[in-house]
Amino acid sequence: MMSSDLDREVRDLLATAAGPEDLDLSRLHARLEGAADGAGALDVAYRTLDTAVGTLLLAATGRGLLRVAFAAEDHDVVLASIAARVSPRILHAPARLDDVARQLGEYFEGRRREFDLPLDLSLTTGFRRTVLTQLREIEYGRTASYAAVAVAAGSPRAVRAVGSACATNPLPVVVPCHRVVRSDGTIGQYLGGTDTKRALLRLESAA
Template sequence: MFRLIDSPLGPLRLQASPRGLSRVEFSGTSTPLEAVGGTDEGGVDKRSADVLDAAQVQLAEYFAGQRRAFELPLDLPETTAFRAAVHAQLAEIGYGETVTYRDVAKMLGRPGATRAVGSACGANPLLIVRPCHRVLRSDGGLGGYAGGVAAKRFLLALEEI
């Protein structure tokens, strides 16, 4: 089940199963949310809708500066062991903190895996919830982000980094 929600960064697409939130991504659509109804819940179980409701509320609180951490059940898609480790490490980066791709590689005991960390961040299915926007290039530059550099800059400013 998925839902499109509005955010200060434009539409976000949330996806959930009965087990938890599985994806937060920039929708890339230019269609106004009102035109598509904002949700696609066609009779799929209530637990998935509850997860989406909670995610929508918590994201709104985050964007309003009232939430620093997310408390949502997650249903992570299958991935490689390395990417799963990177994504788990992202969850450990505190609100208002930044690290570099190299730092994450070192934290994982793989100091030579800087580019692989960058690739894993790029494959992060839970943008914002698993905060890959807090990971910078080794020179302190913003680097890539699924929502673009402007979105990354916005999120970092929101957290006053």
């Protein structure tokens, strides 16, 4: 399906409406989403999800979950970055992220300890990607120091690099950088804010 076919989908739906009051915008959006997907014109789907730590932006490609972003990161800025780095063919398509939203909902309700989701790690490379792999090994309810993660990642002296990897983690919560703390036991910084990090650690310790 080419772009002209996508335009035809819009014209057909508009033509079937007797007037503006008959135009179902949700139906229009659903048909646009389906047409864009069928035309290969949808590379990244996104939606938002209200949680105990604020509204999260969720974005996914055909390979898996690409991005989880806190409100503090500015969702518009995050979407612009995805458009520049991955593809400008982005559409608000909530249904494609229903499973992600369900699993995150279960996590925040204390009913899920690990995520079973395909991940697209294309927003991170090299040592940072290695660190993210190690973060997924930190069990629910436990923490590890930046130094311990550096050792596990095969570069014991790369403590600062581990901190940088956590600070730029494109998939917070799902890839649990909130479980990484300083060697003295203090929680350290967090891209969603220290209050959010404390809330996540409290949630897991209470389960």
